[in-house]
Amino acid sequence: MKKSKSFDLSQPTRQSYAAILIIMYRLYRVIIRQLLPVAVIILLQGKLDKSGWFLYPIITIAVIGAAYSILAFFRYYFYLEKDKLIVKKGVLKRSTLEIPFDRIQSVNFEQNLIHRLFSVVKLNMDTAGSTGNELQLYALNRDMASQLSELILQSINSKKKSLDISENKTTPVDSRKQIFGLSIGQLLKVGITENHIRSGGIIVFFLFYIWDSLEDFGVDLIEKGEQYMPVAQQLVQSMAIVIVLVILFSIIAFTISMVRTVLNYYDLKMYRKGHGFVVVSGLLNKNERAAKDEKVQILKSSQNLLQSWAGIYELVFKQASSAQASEAKSIKSIGLSKENLFEAEAYLLKKNHNESRSLKMKGVDFYFLYKRLFYWTSLMIALTIFFVYNNKIDTLVISLLLYSLAIYASYLAYKKKRYAWGSNIFRLDAGVFGRSRQVVENHKIQNIHLKETPFQRRRGLSTVELHTASGVLTVPDIKRHDAYSMKNYLLYKVESSKKKWM
Amino acid sequence: MSSFSNEQLNSIDLPRVEDICFVPIEKDYLKILLLYISLSNIILTVILSAYFIFKPFALPSTALYSILTIASIRIAWSFYSTVKSFPHKAFALREKDIIYKSGWLWRHMVTAPFNRVQHIQIDQGVLERQFNLSKLKIFTAGGSSSDITIPGLRPEQSARLKQFIVAKTALDEEE
Numbered sequence: 001m002k003k004s005k006s007f008d009l010s011q012p013t014r015q016s017y018a019a020i021l022i023i024m025y026r027l028y029r030v031i032i033r034q035l036l037p038v039a040v041i042i043l044l045q046g047k048l049d050k051s052g053w054f055l056y057p058i059i060t061i062a063v064i065g066a067a068y069s070i071l072a073f074f075r076y077y078f079y080l081e082k083d084k085l086i087v088k089k090g091v092l093k094r095s096t097l098e099i100p101f102d103r104i105q106s107v108n109f110e111q112n113l114i115h116r117l118f119s120v121v122k123l124n125m126d127t128a129g130s131t132g133n134e135l136q137l138y139a140l141n142r143d144m145a146s147q148l149s150e151l152i153l154q155s156i157n158s159k160k161k162s163l164d165i166s167e168n169k170t171t172p173v174d175s176r177k178q179i180f181g182l183s184i185g186q187l188l189k190v191g192i193t194e195n196h197i198r199s200g201g202i203i204v205f206f207l208f209y210i211w212d213s214l215e216d217f218g219v220d221l222i223e224k225g226e227q228y229m230p231v232a233q234q235l236v237q238s239m240a241i242v243i244v245l246v247i248l249f250s251i252i253a254f255t256i257s258m259v260r261t262v263l264n265y266y267d268l269k270m271y272r273k274g275h276g277f278v279v280v281s282g283l284l285n286k287n288e289r290a291a292k293d294e295k296v297q298i299l300k301s302s303q304n305l306l307q308s309w310a311g312i313y314e315l316v317f318k319q320a321s322s323a324q325a326s327e328a329k330s331i332k333s334i335g336l337s338k339e340n341l342f343e344a345e346a347y348l349l350k351k352n353h354n355e356s357r358s359l360k361m362k363g364v365d366f367y368f369l370y371k372r373l374f375y376w377t378s379l380m381i382a383l384t385i386f387f388v389y390n391n392k393i394d395t396l397v398i399s400l401l402l403y404s405l406a407i408y409a410s411y412l413a414y415k416k417k418r419y420a421w422g423s424n425i426f427r428l429d430a431g432v433f434g435r436s437r438q439v440v441e442n443h444k445i446q447n448i449h450l451k452e453t454p455f456q457r458r459r460g461l462s463t464v465e466l467h468t469a470s471g472v473l474t475v476p477d478i479k480r481h482d483a484y485s486m487k488n489y490l491l492y493k494v495e496s497s498k499k500k501w502m
Numbered sequence: 503m504s505s506f507s508n509e510q511l512n513s514i515d516l517p518r519v520e521d522i523c524f525v526p527i528e529k530d531y532l533k534i535l536l537l538y539i540s541l542s543n544i545i546l547t548v549i550l551s552a553y554f555i556f557k558p559f560a561l562p563s564t565a566l567y568s569i570l571t572i573a574s575i576r577i578a579w580s581f582y583s584t585v586k587s588f589p590h591k592a593f594a595l596r597e598k599d600i601i602y603k604s605g606w607l608w609r610h611m612v613t614a615p616f617n618r619v620q621h622i623q624i625d626q627g628v629l630e631r632q633f634n635l636s637k638l639k640i641f642t643a644g645g646s647s648s649d650i651t652i653p654g655l656r657p658e659q660s661a662r663l664k665q666f667i668v669a670k671t672a673l674d675e676e677e
Contacts, residue, residue, distance in 0.1 A: 320643065446618045446644030452609040467644030487613070488516045494615045495598040501618065501643070 007144050009151065012077040012088070018118035019076070019139035024069035025114060026138075031061060040210075078137065080148075083155050085125075087135065099125070099135060101156055105295065106319075107149040111286040121145045125152075126329070175273070179347075180333065180340040182268035182281075186312070190335040191261035193306035199260070200253040270333045270340075272347055277317060279333050289331045291317045294502050297444045297470040299348055301341055302436035313341050317348075320469035320502050329470065349441065352424040356439050359420035359427055365461050368417060368477040372410035376403060409433070419475045421486055423493070426466065428473050443497035444468050448487050452480075466490070469502065522601065524592035530633045531654025532588045537629060539584055543577045583607075593652050600640065600667065602650050612650050616670040618642045624660045636660045640667070 007013070042054075068091060076089045085104075087097040105126040115121055123137040123145050140148070182190070268281035276292035298318040307313065313336045319329040336344075346353045380403045387396040409432050416431040426445070428438045449465040456462060462483035466473040475486075550573060561569075587606035594601045603611040625637040636657045640650040655663070 446642040447612055447614040447648050447650075449648065450609075450611040450613075452605075454607045457609070465648075467642070467648035469643040469645075472645070472647070484518065485516075488518055491599060491613055491615060492516050495617060497617075 007147055009080045009144075009148060012079045013144075014077060015073065015137055016118065016120045016139045016141050016144075017073075018114065018120045020069050020073045021118075022114055022122075022138045023072050024066055027065045027069055028062075031065065080151065085135070085152070097135065101152050104152055104156065106290050106292070107152060108290060109145065109149075109286075109288040111282075113284050115139065116286070123149065176278070177272045178269060179272055179277075179343050180268075180270040180336055182265060182335045186335045187262065187265060187268075189310050189312060190265060191258040193304065193310050193312065194257035194261055195304055196250070196253045196257050199256040200249065202256060203249070203252060265334055268333065268335070270336075270344070277331065277344070277347075279331050291319050291331045293348055294500065295319045296348060297468045297501075298438050298440050298473070299345060300436060300438045301336075301345075302431075302434060304434035308434060311338070312336060313338065315341060315344060318470035345439070349425065349439070352441065355422045355425050356427055359422050359425070361418040361420045361427070361429060362478075362482070364414070364417045364419070364475070365459070365477045365479065366414075367456070367459055367461055369410055369414035371455075371477075372413070373407065376406045376410065417476070419478075421490060426473065426490065428475065438473060440466070440468055440473060442490055442493040443499045444501045445490055445494050446501070448490060450483060450487060517596070522594045522596070524594045524601075524603065526589065526592045527652065527654030528635060528656060531591075531635055532585070534629050534633060534635065534654075535584050535588070536581070539580050543580065546573060546577070591654065595663070595666070598670075600650070600663075602652050612648070614640055614642050614650055616667055618644075619667060619671050622664045622667055624657070624664060626657065638663055 071091045072089070075091060075094070076087070078085065078087045080086070083101045085099045085101065087099070089095060089097070108124040108126075110122040110124060111120075112122075118139070119142055120139040121142055123140055125135040125137075137145075263283050263285075265281050266283035268279065271278040271280075273290070274292075275294070276290055277296075278288060278290045280286065280288045296317045297320050300316040300318060302314050302316075303312070312334075315333045315336055317331045319331065333344075342353075345356065349356065380399070383399050384396060387393070387399070413430070413432045416429060416435055418429040420427050421442070424442055426440050426442055430436050430438075446467045446469060449467065451463045451465065452461070456477065460480045461477050462480045463477060464475045464483045464486060466475075475483075478486075550570070583606065587604070590606050590609070591602075591604045593603070598617070599613050599615045601611060601613045603609070620641045620643055622641070623639040625639060626635070627637075630636060634656065635653075636655055638652045638655055638660045640652075642648060652663075
């Protein structure tokens with residue numbers, strides 16, 4: 001990194017001029033999103049004549065939007081005062097925001113295409129308030145941004161330093177050590193092993209969205225569709241068309257996963273920086289996310305079926321947040337090898353990381369499986385009666401196949417649900433076709449719930465929920481005796497621990 | 503590895519949650535609960551009787567009978583289960599944590615260590631003011647689903663509990 005020139009941030013400062021473009025872009029995006037369904041309707045109904053009347057409102061909106069963006073830019077100042085960041089903004093309503101540095105949880109950089117063109121960055125600051133309390137500086141000169149974030153982080157650290165000076169000396173804040181980098185080959189591997197069913201879900205969701213928007217504007221698809229129904233029925237009955245459709249759907253789903261993977265995870269790098277982790281990735285939007293060790297509550301590693309064949313893992317650092325574990329507060333890294341995983345875990349859990357592997361895992365009670373078998377079987381019996389009654393044997397065969405799949409999945413879920421607690425660590429494994437593992441340090445548990453349904457009570461079973469600041473770990477259907485001794489032990493650990501959970 | 507200390511504990515010596523003597527909440531709170539349930543049942547009854555008086559649309563008699571049966575079972579059950587589950591609402595204060603349990607068929611017990619408590623709040627609704635009762639809410643960072651609400655406490659009892667827990671939390675922070 002080149003030596004940055006220093007800025008006087010105590011004076012009211014504007015963002016980089018590129019911010020005008022970015023504000024404009026955001027504004028237009030919102031407007032276009034709102035008007036898109038109307039535009040689709042107008043186009044579909046072919047009501048556009050050649051006079052071009054529709055251009056005038058569009059131009060008016062565009063001009064007002066541009067004027068608004070410029071005003072918003074010139075009225076947006078920020079400066080530092082002692083250990084506070086002050087932001088003055090507002091076009092019609094002026095407002096002043098004061099953010100004390102110690103409220104700032106993390107500072108993240110982000111770059112999309114516009115940012116890259118002007119070599120500026122967007123600064124996201126998460127504050128300890130509820131969601132929506134984040135502060136964003138849309139476009140800042142790169143050097144200014146790093147100076148600002150450095151100042152904020154220094155001020156936070158200097159307060160903490162008074163508590164533990166010795167620890168900070170060993171790792172200077174600036175040193176960055178790369179734990180993991182995703183090469184192009186690995187990126188392809190990640191893309192191929194993505195959850196394609198989820199991508200398929202996106203297509204279905206998108207179709208539903210369009211359908212819904214069209215119906216809002218009075219285009220009755222069902223009515224129109226019924227005109228074509230007889231033709232469609234003939235087509236669907238020929239198996240070839242169905243197969244072609246399925247293949248087409250799979251190809252689209254696969255392409256979507258590939259594109260998403262490349263966009264999100266291109267050039268992914270995971271660093272160890274100071275007492276935390278930094279993950280940088282993205283093709284068009286370059287995201288930089290940081291998680292400090294003490295903010296990370298749960299470490300989750302997982303593999304879906306394809307990933308386990310390819311031998312790669314996904315790693316998620318779940319960070320504490322006031323509004324429960326939202327996606328934004330989780331930092332994900334993907335395509336890791338087992339060694340990368342070990343290394344990250346060793347950094348985070350320090351001397352306890354060996355414990356997470358040497359724990360003796362216990363399975364849950366058979367009732368966990370019995371419950372699922374019961375649900376699926378009663379559903380299947382009901383379906384069988386219905387299909388036989390209606391003489392639909394072919395549908396019955398398909399549902400029987402699905403039923404056996406469900407039974408197999410339930411069995412796998414039962415086999416893979418395992419838990420263990422040690423003197424410093426709690427671990428929960430789960431999975432159906434894939435597998436996942438969550439590790440939480442005992443002192444990061446916030447409170448413990450114990451639940452019993454009447455059916456569990458008859459079998460002497462309980463469900464234990466460990467609530468942390470970034471989600472719940474549920475251990476279902478274990479012997480009441482085990483549940484109590486786990487609860488007693490973990491409570492003892494939390495209550496006797498002097499370690500800060502955050 | 504050798505620097506790693508792992509204190510061996512005999513799990514029998516650990517403080518046991520199951521041996522605790524729980525304090526039941528005030529009986530008056532049952533009246534409030536029953537009042538709330540009566541209110542919701544009255545709404546249901548009004549809707550049903552409105553149908554029989556005005557008959558805005560026709561329903562087959564089988565559907566009518568089943569709706570009536572379900573409604574009356576629902577009303578009876580809501581009273582019965584409230585009364586049955588009331589004695590199960592109880593709390594216990596220990597040296598280092600607070601426990602609240604509830605539920606008759608579906609049992610639930612939460613334990614919140616004092617050194618994880620974020621803040622405490624005392625609530626008093628309109629009905630509760632009439633019966634001189636209050637609710638104690640204990641918030642931890644474990645998310646909204648894990649906050650503890652202890653209903654049916656006398657206001658001075660809530661205040662004392664709050665003071666006690668706040669003092670414990672402050673003590674923990676000093677260390």
